[in-house]
Amino acid sequence: MKERVIGWLLFLCAALSTMVTVGIVLVLLRETVAFFGEVSLAEFLTDPRWTPNFAADQQHFGISPLLAGSLLVALGAAAIALPVGLLTAIFLSEYAADRLRQVLKPILEILAGIPTVVYGYFALTFVTPFLRSVIPITQVYNAASAAIVVGVMIIPTVASLSEDALSAVPQMLREGAYGLGATRFEVSTRVVVPAALSGILASFILAISRAIGETMAVTIAAGGLANLTANPFEPVLTMTAFIVQVSLGDTPPGTMVYRSLFAVGMSLFLITLVMNVVSQWVLSRYREAYE
């Protein structure tokens, strides 16, 4: 009897995670449906203006400025973190001796453990002034500064997951290539990296998804202006920063601004979910089985 009760209690703990997912979807869906009762999906996807705080007759709910803001920051971050992270992984897995690795890996872990609000402070007080001294057209709030710190933030994700993938490549493959006279560079880039490609790709996708979901650094450094631009030295408003912006203000439930928060939240949830699922799929679908 006691055994069965315990079994059920433990099952409930595990099932709670499913309830969380259902809860997220239901909560987002309820207000999102109300939102799309007033705004057509076509307007949401194609209108180039996002002006929820204007008077009712001038309100526009086109998500493209927010989406563009998120993508600008995420792609800028990826441009830094993907090459740096992958090269770090190659260094750790193929070149560094054990002792050096034992020093470097904890440093990357510390980098991964620093709160995002701290990265925001760093962007605003260090990166932005630096950018402004080098590139004078840079504005106080700008996408580039946010992209740089988010890039630094996701380096550990790329490095550690890619290194796992590289280390999982069997030593035999390396030895085979060395036996044919390949240099270490040739072994790394033509044997080990291709063999670990699924894990590396999965880490890339996961890192970009994290960059899109990043909130505080972007809110602090990139500004609060919904601005459809590809210029990284201008302020942008990302999806996450918009959600923070609305919730900092006193927005009564039932208004369109309040509902737009959930519509944006739903978009964010779906985009990151798809990327995470694709990342897991890439990992399992293209995993080379070495037994």
Added chain:
Amino acid sequence: MSGEERGLVEVVGAGRPPPPHEPLGSRYGDAGRDRRRRVTGTVFMVVCAAATLVGVVALVALLSDVIADGLGALDVQFLTSFASRYPERAGIKAALWGSIWLLLLTAAIAFPIGVGAALYLEEYAARNWVTRAIQTNIANLAGVPSIVYGILGLAVFVRALGFERSLLSGALTLSLLILPVIIMAAQEALRAVPSSIREAAYGLGATRWQVVWSQVLPLAMPGILTGTILALSRAVGETAPLIMIGAVSFLAFTPTSILDQFTVLPLQIYSWVTRPQDEFRGLAAAGIIVLLIILMSMNAVAIILRNRYRARH
């Protein structure tokens, strides 16, 4: 590469012949091609090492920026004063206590549920589609942006359940956020317990719960604790979900019950960062130093706990 093999291949081997074989070209007298390959190899190694340094340099720059800005404002008065409009009188008393309350409350909620879920998945569940679905779902939840958990917390805990903008709402929200991390860490620790231990206990007639409670769990506990503390340190650094559920940044009291309003260090830091005056920037940096000290102590505790358990078993 095993540890032994790696030991042979010493640190950065600039200038040394490429291990372990001479490039083929040398034997056939194509010295130019051979040299090019060797130069390419060296250049690539230097590029890899430089890339690795990017992370290190960024960390050093970040820490020295924060310490240079914040050390001046960090004193006893800063730790024991409430937030204030006047920078010279402002402190983090409410935020510090709020963070401690939130940490303990989140641990009390998330730890038992997370370990329970991991025990179910590893020790009880049948290997069927329900289990696989739960497992996939947990992996996906780990990738959901923290601000989405904030939206969930706002709708469910603050509004629907009527907990208002209380510590309880904050702790419940953060618990949901870190549950996937705790579950996955605990599962890994449970998987590392050899099955011979379970089989021996079953062989002596123990029930499943007796096996789990008195054999498996104690052995897995160091790994579980380490994972939990690391997850909690993520919760302590979270800002966005707490902004969503409406934690305030200007409080002149410390919480006395779980239904009180609260603020936490990251929120206090955020509110100071967004002020235009330089003095508040210094306060933000001082707050960051305190926050980072707390996070690093938590990591140290995780390591000590793990080592002590290891020594005992």
